[in-house]
Every structure is written in structure tokens, then in C-alpha cells.
Amino acid sequence: MASASADSRPAGADETARPSGKRRTTGEPAAPQESVAQRPAAAPGPAAPGSISPRPAPQVPTAPKRRAGRSGSLTRLLWTLPPIAVLGLVFLYPLYLVVEQSFHPDEGGTSLAPYREVFASEAFREALWTTVWIAVGATVGCLILGFVLALIIAFVPFPGGKAVAKFIDVFLSFPSFLITLALLFIYGTVGMANGVWTDATGAASGPFDFLTTPWGVLLAEITYFTPFVMRPLLAAFSGLDTAQLEAASSLGARPARIIRQVILPEALPALAAGGSLVLVMCLNEFGIVLFTGAKGVTTLPMLVYSEAILESDYPAACVVAVVNIAISVSLFGLYRVVVARTGRGATSTLSKGASRVGA
């Protein structure tokens, strides 16, 4: 996947790039400066009349910019306004409208009635509970499975391990609902697993019938989100000095002890970051639940969809949306804090999440 190679690079590069960059500027200044020097030197000729003139140079280059003080920082602030204005128009203002509408019942006026109504309904409470337990369960599953798989790829290397890592990148670039579609063929009523069972035992129908229950959603989410835990873990493991492992094992430590005392402490930041990201993504997952097509499994995003599109009850949909936003934004904030604390792999982990959140 395109993001893959670019993202896995920064994690390691972060530590190495800075020193080497510094070395380059002090140690051998000639090379990089020359290449840059040539460009601007040639540039004023052809470029000056056309491309620069649209805006008559507002300020002087870097060094004086700092001295320019207040007016310089004001200009810089002004330059951030256009993109923020665009974002405000197409995202922040619509979001505000959702919150506003959640206080306006269909009968008119401003009241908490929609909230009272929604909170009192059995469907909402059940959806909230289903969402939370599936998300927590899937996160725990992803963490365990991702840790085991990443551990083997990193520390019990086998030929083809690189290909497996590449496959995981590709996997991440596909939308989530494909997994549910595939599970229909594997565990569906006439699917593979049941087919094998009926062929082997001669029974009329197979034992696998969990796809339309929450367990089917759980399996699909664990399958789809495990790679999001594995990527940051693999990045963290590649930074681990194998000499530590050799030393520990030469001193007689068994693999279990090495994992617990050497590898796990090193992996904790990546586990925390990956885990909290997966938790947020599971809370917001829609495609998997929609494709399951189960009446029995309703999560908060599903409830938003059915209230708004199927029942056209916008105030109720907005109330559920506000609850959903509150949960996931606070968790996402927590995730950002965790990543900022641990520092390492911050940029890479997020882009890994990237490929997911859209679907």
C-alpha cells in the first residue's frame, strides 16, 4: 500500500534522521548548499516575471523574519486562516448544526426532550451496550493476536516474512466490509465451514451459525483491525536491539521470561497507541455491521443511520450522534495523549489508522 512504505519509514527515521541531518550541514556543507544555490541563482531569470509577481513579496527571508516580530507572526497567522475557514464551512459548522438540532424536537422549541426520549428508549441503551462491549472485546482480541503475530514475524524470522508484512499493508488498504462479505462465504449457512461439516458427518446442516449475532461482528472486527496493532508493534520491534535478547537468553532466560521482561516493556507504548486507536475505530465501525445485516446487532453508528435515513427522525439521530461523538472524541484525545507521551511511532501509528477510519 502506498501509505505503508512511507509511514513505516518515519518511525525508524525519526531517530536516525535528525543527527545525520545535522551532520550533513556541519560536516559537508558544500554538497547540499550547492545544489540549492544553483536553483535560486538560475531562478530569478525565468521565474521572476511570471510566478513571483502575483504577490509582491510580503516579508523578508528567514533570519529577518524572526526579528520582524509581531507583524511577521500576524502574517503567518493570516495564512492559516483560509484552510481553517474551509474546514469550518464544510465540517465544523455542520457538526455544530448536529449538536444544535439535537436540542430541537420536531414539535419546535428548544428543549432536552429529544435526549430524554432517546435515553429512555430500550433500543438506544442496548445499542450503547453492544457498541461498547464489541469494541472492547475486539480491541483485546486485536492486541493479543497482533502481539503474538508481530512477535513471531520479528523474533522468529522465517523466509517470506517480508512478504507477510507487505500483505498486511495491502490488507489495510481494503475497505472493512469486504471481511464480512468473505465471512458469509466461509461461515454462512451454506458456506465453507458448514459445507465441510455436512460433507464429513452427513448432517443436514452445519454447526456454524453465529454470523448474524454480535460474535460475527466481533470476529470480523478482530480480523480487520489486528493489522493496525501489528504495524506499530513491528516498527517498535525493529528498534529493539537483538543483543538484549541474546544476552538474556545466554544468561538462561526462557523465551517466556524474555518476552515478559525484555520485549513487553519495549512494546508497551506501541500496544497502548495501537490499542486505543483500534478501540476508537471499533466504536465507529459501520461497514461491518451494515453488511452483517443482522437485526439483532445494532451499534451506535448503525442507530444513527437507521434513525436518520430509514425513519427520518433527525433530532433522535443527532442525539445518538452527539453521544457517539462524545465517546469517540474523548477516547481519541486519550489516544493522542498516549502517543504524545510515548513519542515514538506517533506519526506512523496514526497513518496506519488512517487507512481504516474512512470505511
Add this chain to the structure above:
Amino acid sequence: MLVHSRTGRWATWIVFFALFLPLFALPLLVIVAASFSTHWSGAFPSGPTTEHYGAAVRGESLEALTTSLITALTASVLALAVGTWAALAAAALRRRGKRVVDALFMLPVAVPSVVVGLAVLVAFSKPPMLLNGTRWIVILAHGVLVTAFAYQSVSAAVTRLDPAYEQAAASLGARPWLVLWRVKLPLLLPSLNAAAGLCFALSMGELSATMMLYPPDWMPLPVRIFTATDRGSLFTGSAVAVVLMGTTLLVLLAVSRIRTRASYR
């Protein structure tokens, strides 16, 4: 090397593939297998056919494919423009200001995409900005969803830029515009490229916000897959899904080829 004995290593690898193959490789294989068959009532699919692909690249499905491609392309270009501008402007700010811009542009990631769809639907169904029912509402929502990722990857690349280059250019008298155009943007080209691929792949597979918004004459591929499987035609749905995966992979491959060329320059 964590396990030293030969048998131990083999045992570990067997555990790995026993987990990895059925969980990750099998689903994709099964979709491909299903797209070539007419029946699946047993251990293996039966009735090999390429008929579904005939249906998948004609009529409604072909329309869905072009719809998805146009949507993804437009949304990616818009998101890259806004995201890159914001990232470059934020990098010049002080720490506090950058944090605020960061938080604002990361917010669409934290908000569930169904809710992004709902918000766009609520905001753009009223006269001053009436987009509901047109293709632009879908493109707009996709743009919002992927802008965060464009911003995030460009922003990460900007902080890794060696300031020596722009300082050198500026000290030689290049104006800020020239520094941006001839020094910074060329240096950022590889990450812009990666961001473009990421945005494109995300937009191609976007389902949740699209389900809230799509007008009948602008139905992207994921919605088409859903309507097909919802009606019970699982095999046609699989063929369309394979087309979706193939197109995404092809575009990603093309983008990464351009990237290698750009980074060698």
C-alpha cells in the same frame, strides 16, 4: 532469534500460519473464488464462470466504478490542496498555534464517519448551500474525511524537512514564494504522493458517510456492492468487490511508481 531449538521454531511457525492464513489470507481468496463461481453450497464453490465480471464491468457497475474514480480523484485533489496549505501554514506557527490547527484538522478522524455524513446532510440540505441530491455532497463528504490524512502525512513530512535548504535559498535572496515553489514543494513531493495514494484508497472504500448521502444517480462502488449483496446476489457483489480491490491496488501501484521516480530525482 527468540526460539533456538529447531522443533520449537517449526512449532512457532505452524502456530503463526494456523492463525494467519485462515484469518487474513482466506477472506480475500474466498472473495476472489466466489466471484468466479455460480454456486457455493459445500466446502468449495462450483460452477466456474466469468459471467459476473461481464456484469461487473457493464451498465450499473461500470457507472459505479467511474463514479467512485471521479469521486476519489476529486476528493483527493481537494483534500491535498487544503491539507498541504494547512500543514505548511501550521508549521510556521508557534507551538500553541500549531497544536490548535493540529487538533482541528485531526477532528474528522475522531468523529465517526456516519456522523460526518449526517452533519454534511444536515448542513447542506438548506437553501443557502443546497447540495443535497447532487454528486457534490458525496465528493464534499469524502473530501472532509480524507483531508485529515492528507494534513497528517504532509505535516509529518514538513517537520522532518531540513531547514538548511530553505534557509540557504532564502539567504541567497529567494522570496518566500520562490522558496515554497522551488525548494519546499519539490522536497515534499514524495510525501505528497504518498498522501495522494492514501486519500485515494480511503475514498474508494468509503461506505459509511456515503450511505447517508448518495443521490440515486451517483452511487459509488461500495454502495453498489452493498445493494448487490443485500438483494442476495452475493456472487455479483464479489465480482464488483474484486474490481474495487483491483482498481485500488492498480492506482496505489501507479502512485508508488511515480513516487520512486520522484524521490530519485
